Amino acid sequence: MAPASSRMRDVFLASVLARMKTDRRLFFLSADFGSPVLDVVARDYPDRFINVGIAEQNLINVATGLALEGFVVVAYAIAPFLSMRCYEQIRVNLGILSQVRPLNVNMVGVGAGLSYDVSGPTHQALEDLSIMRTLPNVEVLSPADGASAGAIAEYCLEHSGPKYVRLDGKPLASLYETGAAVNVEMGFHEWRRGTDVCLVATGYMVHTALKAAQILEAENLSVGVVDMFALSKYKASELSDVLGHYQTVITIEEGFVGKGGLDACLNEALGARGGQRVHALGLPSRYSFRVGDRDEMLRDSGLGEVSIAAKARECLRR
Amino acid sequence: MVHPNLSTEKHLLLRKKADWVWTETLRIHARSPETRVASSLSPIEMLVCLYYGGLLAFDPRNPRWEARDRLIISKGHGSICMYPILADLGYFAMSELERVCKLDSFLGGIPDPVIPGYETVNGSLGHGPGVACGMAVALKRKQSRNKVFVMVGDGELDEGAVWEAIMFAGHHRLDNLVMLVDSNAKCMLGHSREIMNVFPLEPKFEAFGWLTMTVDGHDIPAVYAALAECAASGPAQPRVLIANTVKGRGVPSLERDPLCHIRTLGQQEIAELIGGGCGPRV
Missing domain, CATH: 3.40.50.970 (Thiamin diphosphate (ThDP)-binding fold, Pyr/PP domains)
Structure with a gap:
C-alpha cells in the first residue's frame, strides 16, 4: 500500500x-x-x-x-x-x-x-x-x-x-498502489480509457490530467488518460493500439512545448496513423522570472486542470 | 638520469621503433592527408617507451584483458602514430594502415573505440582525464594493481573539465593514475602561450596535490626513466609527466610553423623526408 x-x-x-x-x-x-x-x-x-x-x-x-x-x-x-x-x-x-x-x-x-x-x-x-x-x-x-x-x-x-x-x-x-503496477518496459500506463479524447501526460502533469478527466467526466465526456513515463524507449505498437481509437490526443508536459519533448514523442508514435489529431500543451518558449507557486505558474500557462479540460472541449467541438 | 633497466640495447631498440613509427606516421599521412600529422609526431617517444619498453601491461590478442593497464588517448586526433604501433603489436593487420580514412576502414582521422587498443571516444578534448579518474577509482576498488595512463595535449588543458578531473585525482590521491602531457606548446591557431597561457604547469599540478615530473619528451632515456618512476609505487599522489615536445617533430616545415596543426604535407615533401635522412633521430 x-x-x-x-x-x-x-x-x-x-x-x-x-x-x-x-x-x-x-x-x-x-x-x-x-x-x-x-x-x-x-x-x-x-x-x-x-x-x-x-x-x-x-x-x-x-x-x-x-x-x-x-x-x-x-x-x-x-x-x-x-x-x-x-x-x-x-x-x-x-x-x-x-x-x-x-x-x-x-x-x-x-x-x-x-x-x-x-x-x-x-x-x-x-x-x-x-x-x-x-x-x-x-x-x-x-x-x-x-x-x-x-x-x-x-x-x-x-x-x-x-x-x-x-x-x-x-x-x-501517490497514484500507483505499488511499483509492481508499473511496467517500465511498456513505457506507459493507461489510467483511464475513454472514447472522445485522450490526455497523454508525463511526470507531475499526469496528476493534473487525471483531475481534468474528472471535470470532463462530470460533463459526460469520455476521456482517456495515459501516463507516459518512458519517452525514448517504449512499446510503440501497444501505445498505438491504446490511442488508436481516439480522434484527438492531447499531450501535456511540464516543459517547453513543441521542442522535441513529449509532444514529439507522441507524434513519432502516432505518425503513421492518418486522421488523428495531436494537440500539444506545455510551457511557452520563454523563461519566467516570476517567483511563486508552481500550480499558479502552471495555471498561468494553461496547464491547470480547468484549462486542460477547456482545451479538450474545444478539440471535441472541431 | 638513465633508468637502470634501460640497457643500451633497449635504448637502441626504442629509438629504432620511434624512428619507424615516425616514418609510418608520415606514410599514413601521405595516403590520408586528412590526418593531423604535426600533433601525431610529438608524442611518439612517450608511446614507444610505454608499449615497447615494458612499462605498459597489454595483450593484443585480448584488448580488454582485465589485467591490462588502461591508456586513454584524450588528444585523439594527435595520435595517428598509435596506428602503426598497434598494428606492429598485432592489435590488427598491418595492411589496415593502407586504408586509414578510406571508406569503411575502422581507422579514421580521429580514433574511435571501435579500434582494438583504444579504450574510449577521443578527440573531443578534455574528456579523458575524468574518465581516467573513474577507471582509477574502479581499479582501486577492484584491488587491481594496474595503472591508468591518460595522454593530453597542453592546449587541451584549456578545457575546464580537465581541471575538475585534476582536482578530483588530487583529492582522492589516485596514485594509480598517470597523466602524460604532450606539451608541444602549440594549439590549432598558434602558440599556446599567446592564445591561452596555461604555463607553467608544474606549480599548478603541485598545488592540486600531484607528483610532477618534467622531461624532454623526445629524449628516450629521460622519458623512459620518468615513466618508470610514474608507474612505480611511491607517494599516494597522482602523477603527471610533462613532456616538452616539438609539434611536427622531425619535419622542419612543421616545426617552424605556428599553424602546423592544420597543415597538410605534400607528397614530394614526405618522400624527401622519408628518403632524405631527415627525421627525429637523436
Whole structure:
C-alpha cells in the first residue's frame, strides 16, 4: 500500500540503498546533492559513494570510467545541471561510447519542470526531456509518483545502458498502489480509457490530467488518460493500439512545448496513423522570472486542470 | 638520469621503433592527408617507451584483458602514430594502415573505440582525464594493481573539465593514475602561450596535490626513466609527466610553423623526408 504522498527521490534512493547491500557493483556518485537516504548510503558504503563536488562534467566522466570497469553507476544531481552543464560529456561518453562498449550509467536528476518554483529559471528543468531524447542510446524516464520512481529504479539497476531519470522536486500524491503496477518496459500506463479524447501526460502533469478527466467526466465526456513515463524507449505498437481509437490526443508536459519533448514523442508514435489529431500543451518558449507557486505558474500557462479540460472541449467541438 | 633497466640495447631498440613509427606516421599521412600529422609526431617517444619498453601491461590478442593497464588517448586526433604501433603489436593487420580514412576502414582521422587498443571516444578534448579518474577509482576498488595512463595535449588543458578531473585525482590521491602531457606548446591557431597561457604547469599540478615530473619528451632515456618512476609505487599522489615536445617533430616545415596543426604535407615533401635522412633521430 503506497503512502498518501512521497518524494520520488526518497523512493528511488531507497531502492538503490537496498540494492547496494547485495550488489557490490553498484556505485553512487553525487554532484554535491543530497537526501536523508543518501546520508545512509555515504555512511554505510563509503567505498562505493563519492561526492564529486559541484562538478557535473566530472560527474559524468568519472561515472563513465567506473561503468567501463563494470560498475553500475548512479549519478545524482539537480536536473537542469545534470542534463545541461555536462551535455557534451553525456553525448560523447555515454551516448557515443555506449554504442560500442556496454555501460550502465543512470543519471538521476531532481527538479522536474517547475518543481523548484521559487528558485527561478536556472533551477527549473524545461528543456531536459527534449535534449535527452535527442541523444541516441540514452533512455529517458519520467515517473509520476513515488511508486513509479521506485519501479524505474529497479529497472535502471537491472538494465544496461545510459539513462536519464527525471524526478520531481516536491512530494507528490501517490497514484500507483505499488511499483509492481508499473511496467517500465511498456513505457506507459493507461489510467483511464475513454472514447472522445485522450490526455497523454508525463511526470507531475499526469496528476493534473487525471483531475481534468474528472471535470470532463462530470460533463459526460469520455476521456482517456495515459501516463507516459518512458519517452525514448517504449512499446510503440501497444501505445498505438491504446490511442488508436481516439480522434484527438492531447499531450501535456511540464516543459517547453513543441521542442522535441513529449509532444514529439507522441507524434513519432502516432505518425503513421492518418486522421488523428495531436494537440500539444506545455510551457511557452520563454523563461519566467516570476517567483511563486508552481500550480499558479502552471495555471498561468494553461496547464491547470480547468484549462486542460477547456482545451479538450474545444478539440471535441472541431 | 638513465633508468637502470634501460640497457643500451633497449635504448637502441626504442629509438629504432620511434624512428619507424615516425616514418609510418608520415606514410599514413601521405595516403590520408586528412590526418593531423604535426600533433601525431610529438608524442611518439612517450608511446614507444610505454608499449615497447615494458612499462605498459597489454595483450593484443585480448584488448580488454582485465589485467591490462588502461591508456586513454584524450588528444585523439594527435595520435595517428598509435596506428602503426598497434598494428606492429598485432592489435590488427598491418595492411589496415593502407586504408586509414578510406571508406569503411575502422581507422579514421580521429580514433574511435571501435579500434582494438583504444579504450574510449577521443578527440573531443578534455574528456579523458575524468574518465581516467573513474577507471582509477574502479581499479582501486577492484584491488587491481594496474595503472591508468591518460595522454593530453597542453592546449587541451584549456578545457575546464580537465581541471575538475585534476582536482578530483588530487583529492582522492589516485596514485594509480598517470597523466602524460604532450606539451608541444602549440594549439590549432598558434602558440599556446599567446592564445591561452596555461604555463607553467608544474606549480599548478603541485598545488592540486600531484607528483610532477618534467622531461624532454623526445629524449628516450629521460622519458623512459620518468615513466618508470610514474608507474612505480611511491607517494599516494597522482602523477603527471610533462613532456616538452616539438609539434611536427622531425619535419622542419612543421616545426617552424605556428599553424602546423592544420597543415597538410605534400607528397614530394614526405618522400624527401622519408628518403632524405631527415627525421627525429637523436
